[in-house]
Amino acid sequence: MTNEHVLAHDAEKLKQYQIDSDICIMEVCGTHTTEYFRTGVKDIFPPRLRLVDGPGCPVCVTPNHYLDHAIALAGQKDCIIATFGDMVKVPSSYSSLARESAGGARVEVVYSPVDALDIARQNPHSEVVFLSVGFETTAPTEAVTVQQAREQNLKNFSLLPGNKLTVPAVKALLDAEEVNIDGFILPGHVSAIIGTNAWKFLGSEYNKPAVVTGFDDHDLLKGTLLLLTLISENKPHVLNEYTRVVRDGGNQHAMDMIYSVFDADDSEWRGIGVIPGSGLLLKDEYADFDATKKFTVDIPEPKEHPGCRCGELLRGLILPTECPLFGKGCNPEHPIGPCMVSTEGPCAAYYKYGR
Amino acid sequence: MPDTILPGHGSGGKLMNDLIHDTIRETLGNESIQLDDSAVLQLPGRQIAFTTDSYTITPIEFPGGNIGSLAVNGTVNDLAVMGAEPLYLSCSIILEEGLPLDELKRVLQSMRAAADYAGVSIVTGDTKVVPRGKGDKIYINTAGIGVFTSPPQRHDIIPGDAIIINGYIGDHGTAVMAERNKLSFSRGLLSDCAPLNMLIQQVIQSYPSSIRFMRDATRGGVASVLNEITKDRPFGAKLIENSLPVHDEVRGVSELLGIDPLYIANEGKVVIITDGKDAPGIVEEMKKIPEGKDAAIIGEITDNYTGSAYITTRVGGNRMLPLLIEEQLPRIC
Amino acid sequence: MCLAIPMTITKIEGNKAVAESMGVEKTIDVSLTPEVKLDDKVIIHAGFVIEILDPETAKEIEQTWDEYIKTMENEQ
Structure with a gap:
């Protein structure tokens, strides 16, 4: 069979899959949120299968005060904020980087954190602050960047640490016992770093099946079919569909890199609260690259929109369409919560692709 | 001087x-x-x-x-x-x-x-x-x-009409974005910047009464043109993912930067809505002109999802193609 | 988060390398995978190789999963 035939075959299998009682699965990765829509796989879900969104969009779980801090830094004289494009339009308590940029602040979008080092070299009289966000996939790239900054003796470069870890967040969700999830679609690229083994606790401690899944249409079809099979068989195994990339033990070198630069610490997740051991802070020996220590700025008291239900959404309690603000008052043009603004935010995905 | x-x-x-x-x-x-x-x-x-x-x-x-x-x-x-x-x-x-x-x-x-x-x-x-x-x-x-030497005859768009494009989409925006993002191409990728007047005259003269609508798909790409056509109208515009002409390089850059070729700017592409039954003949006429050599039927006007543009993906599901609010930014999530 | 795409290594110089996919070339950093070699298929995130692909093992395991799904299907 050619690839296209296999694809069509698996698509048909998913469409025809017999489900006897309601099944709720959660994807933990924001890229999965959008890819389920983009590939059309969600459109061919069998009846009674519900997909809820987990806390897997780093932009969505970044608390307001982090962005407020970044914006305060952007307001300093001769400061350049270097950031992934994802963060630019996200509303903070009072503004957004896009709005600050229009007002004269220097905000540079980079594809790779090491590009921020180039900006620092090209602007020796400015301070370059890189907004270090992202999960386990991105953290090692940021760790390497800090190490290179030290090797190159770049004095005008620093990070605003905002990295988060997915495993403690998934544990916290399950411990809260607010939502009944039958199984997990696990993030392929986070798992490339931490390894399939890091998720084994889902089966052994929580009795939940889970499948590490890749991101193309065929990965999504197979990952979903595997998970449905595990659920119907009542087998709480943790399997790996994305074997071409993900190893059981992950990328140990990258893990070592993370913990040579960062320490895990308690961290606040937007809408969820403080989760023990779920964030990364720069080690003391890298304090000279830590924007929180290098600069003193006034950060305003953070403010959330009272009606915004992003928090419940990120805990898997509601779907975007179940938020009273969705499409009424909150839309991509005038987003109220982060889940509507981030490209991989669940609300943005539902608004954009859903019907 | x-x-x-x-x-x-x-x-x-x-x-x-x-x-x-x-x-x-x-x-x-x-x-x-x-x-x-x-x-x-x-x-x-x-x-x-x-x-x-x-x-x-x-x-x-x-x-x-x-x-x-x-x-x-x-x-x-x-x-x-x-x-x-x-x-x-x-x-x-x-x-x-x-x-x-x-x-x-x-x-x-x-x-x-x-x-x-x-x-x-x-x-x-x-x-x-x-x-x-x-x-x-x-x-x-x-x-x-x-x-106007042969003034176009305007007809209303109706379900069953075909959506035609004169070649590969997204080349211009991709070539420009690659320059900005320090990407290069091993086999080269050129902007599609080209005049469409010869191509369009060829179509008008060979099929004077079959054309419903033409628009060059510049900023906002093909998806934005289809949104313009369907807005508040009693029909939808459906694209077929498997029939879209997209160069590998455009796919590659799109995946790398997390953007969608359907929203990337073109500078030599025209979306033509025509009578469904004449569409294959029109595509043949277009192929006679250099700017139309890769012309293809990429979708149709339907009764579904009225007022919207959408695409049927490789797995057979549909996804909407809404109007973008802002320019796509490179992203890592 | 975590958009990452497969590419092939065409050149290595220290911790920098050039990777190619679908005719697109990009300079990337290989610090996270020091064992990377020329012609390796790799997965790139934020300008870094985060893992080297292993298509052979992958194929074997994928077949096992296919079988697994098929068996379940027949029982259904």
Whole structure:
């Protein structure tokens, strides 16, 4: 069979899959949120299968005060904020980087954190602050960047640490016992770093099946079919569909890199609260690259929109369409919560692709 | 003559006269450019099409073109998709102090080449210079006039109509984005910057009563054109993912930067909605013209999802193609 | 988060390398996978190789999963 035939075959299998009682699965990765829509796989879900969104969009779980801090830094004289494009339009308590940029602040979008080092070299009289966000996939790239900054003796470069870890967040969700999830679609690229083994606790401690899944249409079809099979068989195994990339033990070198630069610490997740051991802070020996220590700025008291239900959404309690603000008052043009603004935010995905 | 643009090049003095005579007029065409405040033109027929557009782009030179060819083809295409035959263009240039004259000459040479290829004359123009830092090297405005030799017959779009494109989508935006994001191409990728007037005339003359709608898919890409067509109308526009002509390079850059080729700008692509049964014949006619050699039917007008554009993916699911609110930014999530 | 795409290594110089996919070339950093070699298929995130692909093992395991799904299907 050619690839296209296999694809069509698996698509048909998913469409025809017999489900006897309601099944709720959660994807933990924001890229999965959008890819389920983009590939059309969600459109061919069998009846009674519900997909809820987990806390897997780093932009969505970044608390307001982090962005407020970044914006305060952007307001300093001769400061350049270097950031992934994802963060630019996200509303903070009072503004957004896009709005600050229009007002004269220097905000540079980079594809790779090491590009921020180039900006620092090209602007020796400015301070370059890189907004270090992202999960386990991105953290090692940021760790390497800090190490290179030290090797190159770049004095005008620093990070605003905002990295988060997915495993403690998934544990916290399950411990809260607010939502009944039958199984997990696990993030392929986070798992490339931490390894399939890091998720084994889902089966052994929580009795939940889970499948590490890749991101193309065929990965999504197979990952979903595997998970449905595990659920119907009542087998709480943790399997790996994305074997071409993900190893059981992950990328140990990258893990070592993370913990040579960062320490895990308690961290606040937007809408969820403080989760023990779920964030990364720069080690003391890298304090000279830590924007929180290098600069003193006034950060305003953070403010959330009272009606915004992003928090419940990120805990898997509601779907975007179940938020009273969705499409009424909150839309991509005038987003109220982060889940509507981030490209991989669940609300943005539902608004954009859903019907 | 100095080899960069100086404030004096916009002063009205000798420096400016030299620039106009020795560089601009010399390159764009002594025989066509009239030096009066306006050009006086002979217009055959009565109905004319008239348009204007301003061009700014960073970088001003990109693989497959530069701001000059863009400024000619863009305006030619705005006339062509109306069914008009473009005849005359104006050319108004805003230069930033410090622009190397060689760069300006290259831009003018491509304007001239593009105008000659499309069969239009640049007949009038203007030049201003702004201080360093107040412009992005060069801005060009072109206005254009076209005539109707065989006026298009307008028909309403109905379900069953076909959606045709004249070739690969997203090349222009991708070529420009690659320059900005330090990406390169092992086999090369060029902007699709090209005039559409010959192609469109071929279609109009061979199938005069089958065309419902034509629009060049520039900023916002093919998806934005389809949104424009379907907004508040009693039909939907469906694309078939497997029939979309997309170069590997465009797919590659899109995956790398997390963007969607359907929203990437083109500068030589036209979306044509035609009677469904004539569509295969129209595609054959289009293939006779260089700008249409990769023409394809990419979708149809349907009764489903009325008022919206959508795409049927490889797995057979549908996803909506809403209008984007802002430009796509490279992302990592 | 975590958009990442497969590419092939065409050149290595220290911790920098050039990777190619679908005719697109990009300079990337290989600090996270020091064992990377020329012609390796890799997965790139934010300008870094985060893992080297292993298509052979992958194929074997994928077949096992296919079988697994098929068996379940027949029982259904």
